[in-house]
Amino acid sequence: MKAQELKKQSSVERILSAALEIFADSGFEGARIDEIAARAAVNKAMIYYHIGDKRALYARVLHDVFSDTATRLTQRVARAQTPVKKLKAYIRSMAATFEQHPLLPPILMREFASGGRNFPETVAEDMLRILDTVSSIVKQGHKKKVFIHVHPLVLHLMVVGTMTYIRSTRPVRQRLVDIAEKEVLLPESEDGSAPLADVEKLVLRAIKR
Amino acid sequence: MKAQELKKQSSVERILSAALEIFADSGFEGARIDEIAARAAVNKAMIYYHIGDKRALYARVLHDVFSDTATRLTQRVARAQTPVKKLKAYIRSMAATFEQHPLLPPILMREFASGGRNFPETVAEDMLRILDTVSSIVKQGHKKKVFIHVHPLVLHLMVVGTMTYIRSTRPVRQRLVDIAEKEVLLPESEDGSAPLADVEKLVLRAIKR
DNA sequence: GTTTAGTTTAACTAAATAGTTAAACCATAG
DNA sequence: CTATGGTTTAACTATTTAGTTAAACTAAAC
Numbered sequence: 001m002k003a004q005e006l007k008k009q010s011s012v013e014r015i016l017s018a019a020l021e022i023f024a025d026s027g028f029e030g031a032r033i034d035e036i037a038a039r040a041a042v043n044k045a046m047i048y049y050h051i052g053d054k055r056a057l058y059a060r061v062l063h064d065v066f067s068d069t070a071t072r073l074t075q076r077v078a079r080a081q082t083p084v085k086k087l088k089a090y091i092r093s094m095a096a097t098f099e100q101h102p103l104l105p106p107i108l109m110r111e112f113a114s115g116g117r118n119f120p121e122t123v124a125e126d127m128l129r130i131l132d133t134v135s136s137i138v139k140q141g142h143k144k145k146v147f148i149h150v151h152p153l154v155l156h157l158m159v160v161g162t163m164t165y166i167r168s169t170r171p172v173r174q175r176l177v178d179i180a181e182k183e184v185l186l187p188e189s190e191d192g193s194a195p196l197a198d199v200e201k202l203v204l205r206a207i208k209r
Numbered sequence: 210m211k212a213q214e215l216k217k218q219s220s221v222e223r224i225l226s227a228a229l230e231i232f233a234d235s236g237f238e239g240a241r242i243d244e245i246a247a248r249a250a251v252n253k254a255m256i257y258y259h260i261g262d263k264r265a266l267y268a269r270v271l272h273d274v275f276s277d278t279a280t281r282l283t284q285r286v287a288r289a290q291t292p293v294k295k296l297k298a299y300i301r302s303m304a305a306t307f308e309q310h311p312l313l314p315p316i317l318m319r320e321f322a323s324g325g326r327n328f329p330e331t332v333a334e335d336m337l338r339i340l341d342t343v344s345s346i347v348k349q350g351h352k353k354k355v356f357i358h359v360h361p362l363v364l365h366l367m368v369v370g371t372m373t374y375i376r377s378t379r380p381v382r383q384r385l386v387d388i389a390e391k392e393v394l395l396p397e398s399e400d401g402s403a404p405l406a407d408v409e410k411l412v413l414r415a416i417k418r
Numbered sequence: 419g420t421t422t423a424g425t426t427t428a429a430c431t432a433a434a435t436a437g438t439t440a441a442a443c444c445a446t447a448g
Numbered sequence: 449c450t451a452t453g454g455t456t457t458a459a460c461t462a463t464t465t466a467g468t469t470a471a472a473c474t475a476a477a478c
Contacts, residue, residue, distance in 0.1 A: 011456085154395070161371045168321045202415040
């Protein structure tokens with residue numbers, strides 16, 4: 001690859017990385033283009049030159065973060081044989097997504113709080129595919145008398161809600177520790193994975209017959 | 210009460226109500242003082258005169274919304290006798306809070322996404338009291354061999370996460386319906402309460418021995 | 419009717435903000 | 449070395465935004 005292309009790619013990657021962090025931290029409206037440029041160590045005109053305006057930048061960031069989430073989840077679930085295994089595959093796939101994109105939870109939360117008005121269309125379609133998958137798992141499991149009857153949406157929101165809250169509330173909880181020494185932090189090395197094992201265990205117990 | 214005081218109170222109430230809606234919809238940074246004033250049908254200088262700057266307004270709104278949440282929850286739980294009844298009391302009290310303050314979920318989600326940097330100190334203290342209560346319920350239940358061992362924080366985030374997601378994702382889900390006729394809306398009359406019955410049932414099943 | 423204190427307003431200020439532009443710079447081709 | 453196209457930059461523009469102020473208005477006290 002030409003040095004010039006590498007140079008461009010480096011700039012674009014730094015811009016996207018900085019944008020993701022700042023959109024996650026401040027939301028679309030609260031994010032400042034100058035701040036993104038400063039964090040990417042580029043002149044802000046480069047953002048407009050390489051990517052586009054603020055909204056185009058945001059859409060690009062969301063696209064990158066959501067990229068293949070639904071596809072990977074549905075494929076992983078398809079490979080599992082039994083409803084219980086499918087459910088575990090679904091939960092683990094969601095957990096892997098958040099593991100790979102730790103800044104996704106705050107972005108999801110803000111978008112949900114805003115009615116998803118900044119979501120690209122592809123993200124909406126991906127959500128439908130994921131819900132279809134969850135619906136299929138739950139219905140199969142109920143049919144085989146392995147799961148109780150549960151609304152797939154409630155189950156999905158329980159899984160996503162719990163995982164994103166565990167991840168996103170950590171700074172707030174750290175603040176609580178500064179107020180009073182309390183069990184509000186989960187073990188450091190586990191905030192990414194072990195609580196998600198808890199989530200899997202609790203969810204399975206919730207719906208298994 | 211004097212007519213002048215009534216007039217003032219009316220203005221202040223309209224300002225606070227408009228501010229709550231707009232802070233819920235756009236967050237602290239995304240909210241516009243001119244928009245809040247327009248919605249309250251007041252000149253924006255009145256906001257500064259009666260309440261203060263943007264941050265003071267936000268703190269006031271949060272204070273009003275969080276008002277007594279922790280107190281009412283701890284009192285309600287204290288009145289229950291058994292761990293199972295205490296757990297139900299806790300879940301129902303959270304549900305009642307969100308029922309009474311439907312704009313609280315999006316505000317909570319944004320604040321958590323922002324590390325709670327705009328939370329007043331009293332809110333942080335209230336969260337600790339709530340977590341203490343949940344911890345006590347879970348420990349008593351485990352001691353009496355009614356509940357499995359579960360980290361109280363994970364349980365609490367599961368309850369709050371599920372409830373706030375159910376409430377806050379409704380506009381996004383409505384948009385999904387516009388894309389494809391799918392079961393992504395919960396029954397209209399139930400979006401406030403029946404899913405919360407589901408949450409109670411699922412949570413109980415998750416941790417009961 | 420006058421005075422007073424509180425409420426409300428139009429107009430304003432200073433700073434912040436997204437976005438643009440012409441020019442400088444740089445790597446590559448010839 | 450020169451020309452070219454792409455990248456980067458400093459400076460800029462227009463608009464938005466939070467916050468302020470002096471004056472007008474209003475209700476109540478005297």
